[in-house]
Amino acid sequence: MRGILQVLAICSVALAAPSQLERGNHVVHERRTIEPIGWVQSHRADADDIIPMRVGMKQQNLHMLEDLLMDVAHPDSPTYGQHWTPERVADFFAPSESTTFPQQGWIEVNVTVATAERLLDTEYHVYKHPSGAKQLGCHSYSVPEHISDHVEIIKPTVHFNHRVSEDPTRLRKRANPNHLGQPFSGQGPKTNGAKIDAALSLATCDQFITPDCLRALYNFHYTPVATAKNSYGIVEFTPQAFLAPDLDQFFTNFSSKQIGQRPTLVSIDGGKSPVYLCVVQTIAQNFNFNGESDLDLEYAMVLTNPQPITLLQTGDLVEGAGFDNWLDAVDASFCTFQGGDDPNQDGIYPDTLPGGFNQPESCGIAKPPFVVSVSYGQDEGTATHRYATRQCNEYGKLGLLGTTVLYSSGDNGVAGFGGVCQNSSGVDDDSPDAVRFNPGFPGSCSFVVSVGATQINSGATVNDPESACERVIFSGGGFSDIFPMPSYQKTAVTNFLKVHPPPYSAAQFNNSGKARGFPDLSANGANYVIAINGQFELVFGTSASSPVVGSMITMINDARIAKRKGPVGEFRDLFIELYEGFINPAIYSSKFAHAFNDITTGTNPGCATDGFTAVKGWDPVTGVGTPNFQKLLPLFLGLP
Structure with a gap:
C-alpha cells in the first residue's frame, strides 16, 4: 500500500x-x-x-518467481512437483x-x-x-x-x-507487428528445395530425417497409455496453417493408422486452419504458408501417437498476433497483467478492420496444455525490456502451474533473423559495422526451455555422435542482453566461461558472466522429411527441434500419470504433481547429466565470426546436449 x-x-x-x-x-x-x-x-x-x-x-512478489519455481522444479527440492493452482498464482502476483x-x-x-x-x-x-x-x-x-x-x-x-484503416486490397498482405507466421519474416523452417523420392531407412538418416531416425537417435520408444489425462499443445500464428492432405500423406508413409487424424483446434483471436469448415486461410498454399504447421504437427502427432494434439491457432488474417495473444488464451489474468498486451508487438482485439476478428480478445478460453512447443521467435533487441520481462514472467507463472514451455532458439547462430546483427546501441542493424551478437527471444527467457539444433554428419549413422547443426541453418545461441543468469544454470554456464572463454569482447556479446545463456538442450534440426503441398521436401531449423523435444517431455508426463493413476473422473488439479512443468532445474542438475548426449563439435557462426563452439558440458550452441529418452524416463519417474 x-x-x-x-x-x-x-x-x-x-x-x-x-x-x-x-x-x-x-x-x-x-x-x-x-x-x-x-x-x-x-x-x-x-x-x-x-x-x-x-x-x-x-x-x-515477482522477485520471488525464480525461487518459487526452484521449489517445485528442482529434483532435490522436498516440494518437487507440488504445482500451484491458477487461483493461487493469480492471487499471489496481483498488485498489492x-x-x-x-x-x-x-x-x-x-x-x-x-x-x-x-x-x-x-x-x-x-x-x-x-x-x-x-x-x-x-x-x-x-x-x-x-x-x-x-x-x-x-x-x-x-x-x-x-490501428489505422487500410486499403482492403492490401489487408491480406499486412503483417502483424512481430511478423509471426508471415512468409517474409524469416520465421519457420528453411528448405533447400530438395524433393524426396528415394527409399528411406535408418541407413539414410544422415540425409533424410524421419520419425524412425529420431526414435533411434534418442532411444525414444514409448507408447502412451494415459492420453485422456495428458495434453500437448502446438502454437501456430496465422497465416501459417497446416493442410489436411499433407498430414495424411505423411501418415500414409510413416504412421498409416493415423490417416484422417487431426489436431484439436483452439481458435485464439480468430485463428483458423483450412482443415476446418470455417476456412479462412486461403491466401496461398505453399511452403512459406504451410511449412511450419505441417512440420510441427506431422512430427508431434506421429511421435506421440495416440496422444491428441492441441493446436493453439493464434490471430486473424488481417492483424495476426504476437506471443502475448496465446498466453492470454491460457491465462485470463494475463490479459490485464501489468497493463495488458503491447500494441507494438501483439494483436489488439476486437479487430475493427474489414474482415478482422471483431470479438473481444480470447482471454482464458483454454487450460494451458502440460507441454507447449512454439517454433517462432524474434530478435531480443526488437523487444522492449518491459515487454520481454512481462512475458517471461508469464512463462514462469505457467511453470508454477506445471506447464513446460519450449521455444526454438533460432536458426542464424549468434546473429538475428536474416543474419542481422546489432550496432553499438543494441539496435538491429544490417550494416557491415554492426558486429554485436543478436540473441533471440523468447528463447533467452530464463523460464522457458530453449531448444537448439544438431545434425547427423554426412556418412555417419544414428549410433554416431551428432554435431551442432551447420547445414542450411546454424543453431541459435548465446547470452541475453535482458535476462540475468538463473541459479539453475550458474554452475554450467560459469564453467563454460571459465574453461572455454569465448574470444570476443564486451562490444560483441554480454560477457559479464551474469547473463542467461541459451539454448538449454538440443535435438536434430537438419534434413527433416515433411509432406508439404502434395510432395515431400527437406526442411531445416530449430523449429523442428522444439516439437521433437516437446514430444519426449509429453511421453514422460504420460508415464508419470500412468504410474500414479487416480480414480476415474478425478479432476486435473488432483494430478498436478504428476507432470513435469518447468524442467530446466532438473536437466541442469548433476543427477541428470548422464541422460544427455553431449555435443562437442560444431559452431554457430554469425556477425562476421565463428560464433561459439560446442564443447564438453553445456555450451551456447547445443546446451546440455540431446536427450536420451530411456535414460531420462527413469530419472523423472524416480522423482516425487
Missing part, C-alpha cells in the same frame, strides 16, 4: 505544484526501441491539452492492495501536457499517419527513482495503440 500512496502523492504534487517535483533523481522507465512503422513525428503537443494519464501498479482500486491496479488522473512532461521528464509530440490518424506520445519517459519500483507502466507514453 505504501507504493500506491507514494504514486498518489507524486500525482498530487504534480497537479498542485509541478515545480516542486525534483527532476534530478528521475530514472528512465521505458524507451521505445523501434519507431512505429508508418507514423511520423509532426509537432510538439500543446502544453494546455489534457492527458488522461493511467499509472499501472507493479505486481507484487489491488482491491482498493476498481481498475485492477490502475490509477487514473487527468493532467496537462506541461504537467505530464515535468512529471515524466519527457516531451510529448503529435504523431501522424498517412491515413489521417493522430497519436500522442513520447520517445521515452522517466519517473522519480524512489517510486520506480512501484510503477509498472504509464500511458499514454511510448506505446502506440492505434
Whole structure:
C-alpha cells in the first residue's frame, strides 16, 4: 500500500505544484526501441491539452518467481512437483492492495501536457499517419527513482495503440507487428528445395530425417497409455496453417493408422486452419504458408501417437498476433497483467478492420496444455525490456502451474533473423559495422526451455555422435542482453566461461558472466522429411527441434500419470504433481547429466565470426546436449 500512496502523492504534487517535483533523481522507465512503422513525428503537443494519464501498479512478489519455481522444479527440492493452482498464482502476483482500486491496479488522473512532461521528464509530440490518424506520445519517459519500483507502466507514453484503416486490397498482405507466421519474416523452417523420392531407412538418416531416425537417435520408444489425462499443445500464428492432405500423406508413409487424424483446434483471436469448415486461410498454399504447421504437427502427432494434439491457432488474417495473444488464451489474468498486451508487438482485439476478428480478445478460453512447443521467435533487441520481462514472467507463472514451455532458439547462430546483427546501441542493424551478437527471444527467457539444433554428419549413422547443426541453418545461441543468469544454470554456464572463454569482447556479446545463456538442450534440426503441398521436401531449423523435444517431455508426463493413476473422473488439479512443468532445474542438475548426449563439435557462426563452439558440458550452441529418452524416463519417474 505504501507504493500506491507514494504514486498518489507524486500525482498530487504534480497537479498542485509541478515545480516542486525534483527532476534530478528521475530514472528512465521505458524507451521505445523501434519507431512505429508508418507514423511520423509532426509537432510538439500543446502544453494546455489534457492527458488522461493511467499509472499501472507493479505486481507484487515477482522477485520471488525464480525461487518459487526452484521449489517445485528442482529434483532435490522436498516440494518437487507440488504445482500451484491458477487461483493461487493469480492471487499471489496481483498488485498489492489491488482491491482498493476498481481498475485492477490502475490509477487514473487527468493532467496537462506541461504537467505530464515535468512529471515524466519527457516531451510529448503529435504523431501522424498517412491515413489521417493522430497519436500522442513520447520517445521515452522517466519517473522519480524512489517510486520506480512501484510503477509498472504509464500511458499514454511510448506505446502506440492505434490501428489505422487500410486499403482492403492490401489487408491480406499486412503483417502483424512481430511478423509471426508471415512468409517474409524469416520465421519457420528453411528448405533447400530438395524433393524426396528415394527409399528411406535408418541407413539414410544422415540425409533424410524421419520419425524412425529420431526414435533411434534418442532411444525414444514409448507408447502412451494415459492420453485422456495428458495434453500437448502446438502454437501456430496465422497465416501459417497446416493442410489436411499433407498430414495424411505423411501418415500414409510413416504412421498409416493415423490417416484422417487431426489436431484439436483452439481458435485464439480468430485463428483458423483450412482443415476446418470455417476456412479462412486461403491466401496461398505453399511452403512459406504451410511449412511450419505441417512440420510441427506431422512430427508431434506421429511421435506421440495416440496422444491428441492441441493446436493453439493464434490471430486473424488481417492483424495476426504476437506471443502475448496465446498466453492470454491460457491465462485470463494475463490479459490485464501489468497493463495488458503491447500494441507494438501483439494483436489488439476486437479487430475493427474489414474482415478482422471483431470479438473481444480470447482471454482464458483454454487450460494451458502440460507441454507447449512454439517454433517462432524474434530478435531480443526488437523487444522492449518491459515487454520481454512481462512475458517471461508469464512463462514462469505457467511453470508454477506445471506447464513446460519450449521455444526454438533460432536458426542464424549468434546473429538475428536474416543474419542481422546489432550496432553499438543494441539496435538491429544490417550494416557491415554492426558486429554485436543478436540473441533471440523468447528463447533467452530464463523460464522457458530453449531448444537448439544438431545434425547427423554426412556418412555417419544414428549410433554416431551428432554435431551442432551447420547445414542450411546454424543453431541459435548465446547470452541475453535482458535476462540475468538463473541459479539453475550458474554452475554450467560459469564453467563454460571459465574453461572455454569465448574470444570476443564486451562490444560483441554480454560477457559479464551474469547473463542467461541459451539454448538449454538440443535435438536434430537438419534434413527433416515433411509432406508439404502434395510432395515431400527437406526442411531445416530449430523449429523442428522444439516439437521433437516437446514430444519426449509429453511421453514422460504420460508415464508419470500412468504410474500414479487416480480414480476415474478425478479432476486435473488432483494430478498436478504428476507432470513435469518447468524442467530446466532438473536437466541442469548433476543427477541428470548422464541422460544427455553431449555435443562437442560444431559452431554457430554469425556477425562476421565463428560464433561459439560446442564443447564438453553445456555450451551456447547445443546446451546440455540431446536427450536420451530411456535414460531420462527413469530419472523423472524416480522423482516425487
